[in-house]
Each structure stands twice: as structure tokens, then as C-alpha cells.
Amino acid sequence: MKKFLAQSYIWLLLAMLYAPIIIIAIYSFTEAKVLGNWTGFSLELYKNVFGGGLNSSLMKAIQNTLSIGILAALLSTMLGTVSAIGIHNLYGRKRKVMTFLNDIPMLNPDIITGISLFILFIAVGVSQGYTTILIAHVSFCTPYVILSILPKLRQLPANTYEAALDLGATPAQAMRKIIIPQIKPGIISGFILAFTLSIDDFAVTLFTKGNGGIETLSTYIYADARKGGLTPEIRPIMTLIFITVLILLIIINIRSMKNTKK
Amino acid sequence: MPKETAIIDIRHLSKSFGDKQVLKDINFYINRGEFITFLGPSGCGKTTLLRMIGGFLNPDEGEIVMDGKNMLDIPPYKRPFNTVFQRYALFPHLDVYDNIAFGLKLNKLPEDEIDAKVRKVLKMVSMSGYEDRDIDSLSGGQQQRVAIARALVNEPKVLLLDEPLSALDAKMRKDMQQELKEMHRKLGITFIFVTHDQEEALALSDTIVVFNDGVIQQIGTPTDIYNEPVNEFVADFIGESNILDGTMIEDRKVSFLGHEFECVDSGFAPNEPVDVVLRPEDLYVMSNLSKAQFTAKVLSCTFKGVFYDIMVSVDGGYELLIQDYSHFEPGSEVGVIIKPQDIQVMHKLCTTNETEAKVIDSNHLEIFGECFECLPLDAKYSTGDQVRVAIDFDKMELQDNQEDGTLCGEVYFIIYKGNHYHLTVRLDSMEHILVDTDDIWDKGDLVGISIKKENIRIIA
Numbered sequence: 001m002k003k004f005l006a007q008s009y010i011w012l013l014l015a016m017l018y019a020p021i022i023i024i025a026i027y028s029f030t031e032a033k034v035l036g037n038w039t040g041f042s043l044e045l046y047k048n049v050f051g052g053g054l055n056s057s058l059m060k061a062i063q064n065t066l067s068i069g070i071l072a073a074l075l076s077t078m079l080g081t082v083s084a085i086g087i088h089n090l091y092g093r094k095r096k097v098m099t100f101l102n103d104i105p106m107l108n109p110d111i112i113t114g115i116s117l118f119i120l121f122i123a124v125g126v127s128q129g130y131t132t133i134l135i136a137h138v139s140f141c142t143p144y145v146i147l148s149i150l151p152k153l154r155q156l157p158a159n160t161y162e163a164a165l166d167l168g169a170t171p172a173q174a175m176r177k178i179i180i181p182q183i184k185p186g187i188i189s190g191f192i193l194a195f196t197l198s199i200d201d202f203a204v205t206l207f208t209k210g211n212g213g214i215e216t217l218s219t220y221i222y223a224d225a226r227k228g229g230l231t232p233e234i235r236p237i238m239t240l241i242f243i244t245v246l247i248l249l250i251i252i253n254i255r256s257m258k259n260t261k262k
Numbered sequence: 263m264p265k266e267t268a269i270i271d272i273r274h275l276s277k278s279f280g281d282k283q284v285l286k287d288i289n290f291y292i293n294r295g296e297f298i299t300f301l302g303p304s305g306c307g308k309t310t311l312l313r314m315i316g317g318f319l320n321p322d323e324g325e326i327v328m329d330g331k332n333m334l335d336i337p338p339y340k341r342p343f344n345t346v347f348q349r350y351a352l353f354p355h356l357d358v359y360d361n362i363a364f365g366l367k368l369n370k371l372p373e374d375e376i377d378a379k380v381r382k383v384l385k386m387v388s389m390s391g392y393e394d395r396d397i398d399s400l401s402g403g404q405q406q407r408v409a410i411a412r413a414l415v416n417e418p419k420v421l422l423l424d425e426p427l428s429a430l431d432a433k434m435r436k437d438m439q440q441e442l443k444e445m446h447r448k449l450g451i452t453f454i455f456v457t458h459d460q461e462e463a464l465a466l467s468d469t470i471v472v473f474n475d476g477v478i479q480q481i482g483t484p485t486d487i488y489n490e491p492v493n494e495f496v497a498d499f500i501g502e503s504n505i506l507d508g509t510m511i512e513d514r515k516v517s518f519l520g521h522e523f524e525c526v527d528s529g530f531a532p533n534e535p536v537d538v539v540l541r542p543e544d545l546y547v548m549s550n551l552s553k554a555q556f557t558a559k560v561l562s563c564t565f566k567g568v569f570y571d572i573m574v575s576v577d578g579g580y581e582l583l584i585q586d587y588s589h590f591e592p593g594s595e596v597g598v599i600i601k602p603q604d605i606q607v608m609h610k611l612c613t614t615n616e617t618e619a620k621v622i623d624s625n626h627l628e629i630f631g632e633c634f635e636c637l638p639l640d641a642k643y644s645t646g647d648q649v650r651v652a653i654d655f656d657k658m659e660l661q662d663n664q665e666d667g668t669l670c671g672e673v674y675f676i677i678y679k680g681n682h683y684h685l686t687v688r689l690d691s692m693e694h695i696l697v698d699t700d701d702i703w704d705k706g707d708l709v710g711i712s713i714k715k716e717n718i719r720i721i722a
Binding site: 157158159160162163164165166167168169170173177178181182 | 313316317318337338339340343344345347348349350351352353354355364365368369412413416
């Protein structure tokens with residue numbers, strides 16, 4: 001009995017955590033306009049998503065989300081890799097200070113990051129839009145990339161870089177042929193992490209998108225919901241995003257598990 | 263000026279990390295084709311020097327000249343040196359073949375030439391057939407061989423080896439020593455070897471450079487360094503030894519253990535305090551007491567395989583280590599003879615701690631940055647004056663708790679002087695102070711030092 005109670009507690013907890021997503025997923029297979037009405041199984045909403053049945057502003061929002069996600073992930077991965085190598089080569093106190101400074105943006109609430117970027121962009125007089133969203137996303141993704149690469153650098157055998165130079169590699173060759181290949185798993189994990197963080201973001205995007213009418217999926221849904229009721233096609237889109245993120249997370253976890261085994 | 267045979271000339275090299283000076287004005291040269299070893303305890307600066315020769319560190323001052331060219335202008339990847347690193351620093355994402363071929367591929371050598379060279383060098387380190395193996399699948403000794411092969415395949419003029427054998431077990435290490443020596447003989451290039459293992463240094467080297475505390479203590483052949491150490495540090499660090507305080511009475515006559523002995527050293531000031539080194543195998547021990555120079559009582563006699571380690575006590579509270587082929591019963595009286603040529607007499611590095619001090623007031627001095635009470639000062643001194651003070655080795659007290667002493671430090675080096683210990687304590691200010699004590703301390707112990715006011719002597 002005790003065991004049963006303990007187990008049901010866990011399941012209850014999991015159910016509460018996942019219920020919202022599961023409900024969205026279930027209701028993505030029915031045509032009803034209002035969430036909560038079951039009007040029979042149908043793939044109509046999925047057909048609409050893939051068959052061009054979406055309105056153009058939603059389509060545009062999805063495109064923005066994906067392109068910002070990929071670009072932000074690429075840029076923050078490049079920036080993060082270089083920064084991580086730099087931090088790794090610092091000694092003692094300097095390194096501690098830099099790692100600490102890198103941790104702060106990750107702990108900072110999104111809303112504060114968003115508002116401060118908003119104020120910054122106004123202060124320097126940049127008109128807000130696609131570029132400012134991208135800059136904002138790169139800025140909050142980069143610390144995570146650094147965080148996923150630093151442990152890989154620490155695992156490098158001592159004197160790896162020196163050994164490459166010693167054998168005749170220029171600093172650039174040592175990076176390209178020796179350091180980067182060895183920290184590649186961390187770079188890839190960092191890229192995936194940055195991508196999921198970017199497509200997931202709402203608060204920062206809301207404050208940095210400006211009034212030019214540019215929307216990402218998250219801000220579009222927010223606006224859509226306030227206008228009165230979600231567009232039904234959002235349900236399959238949410239389900240697909242959830243599955244994508246889930247797969248990416250599983251990939252990251254498997255990769256890190258493989259590494260610890262080594 | 264270095265000789266014609268010099269390949270590398272090191273001039274006035276200094277390096278500090280923060281406020282710690284790890285190399286202090288180093289000057290020496292390395293002969294072409296020799297096997298030279300930098301020997302010293304950890305933190306003595308030997309690895310720093312090797313890294314500078316390799317080009318991975320820049321000195322604060324001085325130059326490293328090779329064949330007339332200052333190497334400091336040349337980046338590591340253009341220096342004709344290759345290094346075997348302490349933990350090998352192999353590239354785990356490449357297999358054995360690609361690790362070794364790395365340097366050759368960078369030089370854009372034709373494929374078949376690379377292939378021939380890699381196979382040849384693998385054969386030389388007895389690793390043929392391991393081309394396709396992953397680095398992680400190799401044992402420590404095998405990784406070691408790959409690291410050596412990877413360095414040698416580029417045909418360097420100088421091979422740098424940074425404690426390459428320290429990660430191997432004892433038997434493996436002995437084998438690798440033999441192989442390294444053989445490789446050196448075959449290749450004829452210069453080997454620069456860094457180690458803290460004196461046995462390894464004695465077995466391998468043509469020349470040994472002994473470092474301590476960023477300063478070269480002695481340069482010489484293994485036999486020179488073993489038989490004629492220039493100071494107590496070298497004597498204690500290389501091999502086993504009895505180091506005793508003595509007095510040089512006149513040329514060829516030295517007094518220690520309360521007796522006078524004939525020796526072969528000269529050129530000391532009359533009655534100069536000296537350090538005397540007696541190697542345990544050079545002391546002759548016998549049951550016949552009448553012919554002995556002095557008598558001793560056997561404390562212990564331990565069989566070491568070929569010889570016995572015999573600890574004896576001598577009048578005056580001295581203990582000596584003697585090595586002999588015969589067994590002597592503990593408790594028995596024995597006679598000891600020391601031949602003149604077996605007594606190595608050395609100048610003392612210093613006979614007292616001398617340092618600058620600042621007058622705080624008529625009863626206080628600032629010494630090593632701390633305030634000490636002293637005997638009332640002469641009226642001619644006023645606040646802020648610089649004076650020189652001396653504190654004798656045996657006039658200090660060591661405390662277990664750093665807080666109990668005025669000075670704080672760490673025991674850095676210990677020499678047993680037969681009847682007392684001679685400690686070098688590194689103060690928090692990185693300065694060294696020498697202390698004689700009867701108590702047993704360990705290297706690395708944190709100690710407080712207090713000095714009574716009557717023991718602070720003003721000398722200038």
C-alpha cells in the first residue's frame with residue numbers, strides 16, 4: 001500500500017507536469033475551433049499546417065522563429081567557442097571572475113534581460129526589429145554555449161595546444177586540427193542548446209521586436225490568444241515543436257551520457 | 263663565451279610568476295649532442311626553463327641563443343625542437359599513425375615519404391603494428407613510446423623531455439631509461455631531460471644541471487656531482503649522504519664529530535665553518551676499535567640486498583648512516599675510519615640569516631615585513647632607518663600553530679645534520695629563512711617562527 005501511494009505520487013506529479021502538453025497534443029487531432037471540444041479524430045489541422053492552409057502572418061512567424069533560431073545558434077556557437085577557449089586559457093582569479101560573469105546572465109530572469117536590452121537598443125538609437133531580436137538571442141544563448149564547451153576544454157590532455165605548436169602547427173592550425181576536433185561534442189551540444197533556447201524564448205523577444213510588426217511564433221501566439229481564442233493550427237504546431245525539442249534534448253543527454261562513460 | 267661545441271647558449275634568463283621569481287639570472291650552455299638533465303625538486307624552475315627553450319613561455323629577461331640566433335624571436339612551431347610532454351599530450355581524436363604523422367603532414371611531405379618515416383620511427387620505439395590503434399586503447403608505456411616517436415619523426419636538432427618517465431611504474435621506467443639512452447646514442451642529437459629523480463639523472467646524463475629555487479646549484483658530470491657536491495643542497499639531493507657541520511682548521515685539516523681529520527681540500531679561510539659530506543659507502547666500519555679514528559655504537563643494521571644500512575651513534579649525539587657488506591650486531595661498539603679523499607668539504611651557503619630591517623621605534627624593528635621587539639637600540643638610529651640584522655640558525659623557535667609565531671612560513675627543505683635538522687622555511691613573503699632545530703618536521707609543514715629580542719643582532 002505504501003509503495004502504491006509512493007508510486008502514484010510520482011505519477012501524479014508527472015501527470016501534472018505533462019498534462020498541458022498532452023492535452024494540446026490530443027486536441028491537435030480534432031477539428032474543433034475551441035480547445036476542449038472533441039469533435040472526432042481528424043488530421044485536418046496537420047493537413048492545414050503542411051498544406052499551406054495557414055494564414056500568412058502565422059507562416060511568417062514560424063519562418064522568423066526558425067531563421068532566428070538557426071542564426072542565433074550559429075552566431076552564439078562561434079562566439080561561445082572563441083570565448084570558452086579564451087576563458088580556459090586564463091589563470092587563477094581571472095578565470096574565476098570570467099566564469100562568474102558568464103554565469104550571471106543565465107541566472108538573470110528573462111524579463112530583466114529583455115527590458116535591459118530594450119533600454120540599451122533605445123539608448124543607442126537602433127530601430128528594433130529582426131536584427132535586434134537576433135542580437136538579443138545571441139546574447140542570452142552564448143553563456144550556455146560557453147558552459148557546454150568549457151568542460152570539454154578541461155578534459156583535454158595537458159599541453160595539447162603546446163604539443164601541436166611543438167610539432168609545427170601554427171596557432172590557427174593547432175585550433176583547427178587539434179583543439180576544435182576534440183571539443184566538437186561540446187560545440188554541437190552548445191549549438192543544439194542555443195537553438196532550443198532561441199525558439200523557446202518569449203520574454204526577451206517581446207521586448208526587442210519593436211513595433212514594426214515582426215513576430216516570432218511565441219509572440220504571435222501571445223497576440224493571437226489575446227485577440228480571442230487560439231488559431232486551432234497552433235495545436236499541431238505546438239505538438240511538433242515539443243517533439244522536436246524533446247528529440248534534441250534526448251540527443252544532448254545521450255551525448256553527455258556517452259562522454260561520462262568514457 | 264661558450265665553447266665551439268655549444269648548441270644552445272642561455273644568457274641571463276629570469277622569469278617571475280606574479281611576485282614569485284622562478285628563475286634568477288640563469289647562465290649556461292648546452293653542448294651539441296649531449297644528454298643534459300635539469301635536476302631539482304618540484305618548483306625549482308627546471309620545467310619553466312624547458313618550456314622557455316621550447317618556446318611556450320617567454321622569459322622576463324635574458325636570451326636563449328642557438329647557433330648565433332636568438333630563439334626568443336622564433337615561435338615554437340618554427341624552432342627545430344620537439345618535446346615529449348610529461349603526460350604525453352597525445353591527440354586522442356587521431357590514431358597512432360596520425361598522431362605521429364601530424365608534424366610531417368603539416369610540412370606537406372609526400373604521402374609515401376610520411377609512410378616510410380612513420381613506420382621507421384614506430385619500429386625504433388618497438389611499436390610496429392600499432393598504426394591503427396586508438397590512443398585511449400594503449401597502456402601508459404605504449405603512449406609514452408608513441409609520444410617519443412611523434413617527437414623524433416620530425417628529426418629535431420634537440421629533443422626536449424619533460425619528466426617523461428614519471429607516470430610509469432618502476433620496472434617500466436628502468437627499461438625506458440635504457441631505451442632512451444640507446445636512442446640518444448643512435449641518433450646523436452641533443453637531449454634535454456627534466457626530472458626530479460636523481461637516480462634517473464645519474465643513470466642517463468652526460469651533464470647534470472642541479473636547480474634549486476630558481477638558481478643553478480651545480481653543473482657537472484654525474485660522477486662530479488655525486489663525488490664533489492658543491493653545497494649541502496646538492497649533497498643531500500643526490501644520493502644518500504651524511505652532512506655535518508664542521509670547521510676547516512687549516513688546509514687539508516678539518517674538524518667534525520669532535521675529531522680532527524685529514525682531508526684533501528684546501529683554499530678555505532682558517533677556522534671557516536664548513537659543511538662536510540660523507541657518503542655512507544665511504545665510511546669504513548670494523549669491530550677492531552684500536553685502529554679506528556673514532557668509535558660508534560650500532561643502533562640498527564638493515565639488510566638491503568647487497569649491503570647493510572647501518573645506523574650508528576657517535577659521541578655528541580650524532581647519528582651516521584654507513585653502508586657495509588658485513589653485519590654488525592645492534593648495541594655493539596664499532597670503530598670507524600674515514601679516508602682523506604672521501605671527505606668532501608663545502609663552503610656553507612651562509613652561516614647566519616642576514617637581512618635588511620627598518621627601525622620602527624627604539625625597541626622595535628620591522629624584519630621580513632613583521633614587527634619584532636628588539637633590545638633597546640642605539641640612540642643614533644631613528645624611525646625609518648635601514649639596518650642590517652643577523653639571526654642565527656639556532657636562535658629561533660618554531661611553533662606548530664602559525665598564529666603563535668611572528669613570522670609564518672612553510673618548511674621547504676630539510677637536511678639532517680647528524681645531530682639536528684637544518685630547515686629552510688619559505689616565509690609568506692617568499693623569502694627564505696634557515697632554522698636549526700632538534701625537532702622533527704616534515705616538508706610542507708606550516709610553521710610559525712618567533713624570535714626572542716636578545717637573538718636579533720644588529721650588524722650594520
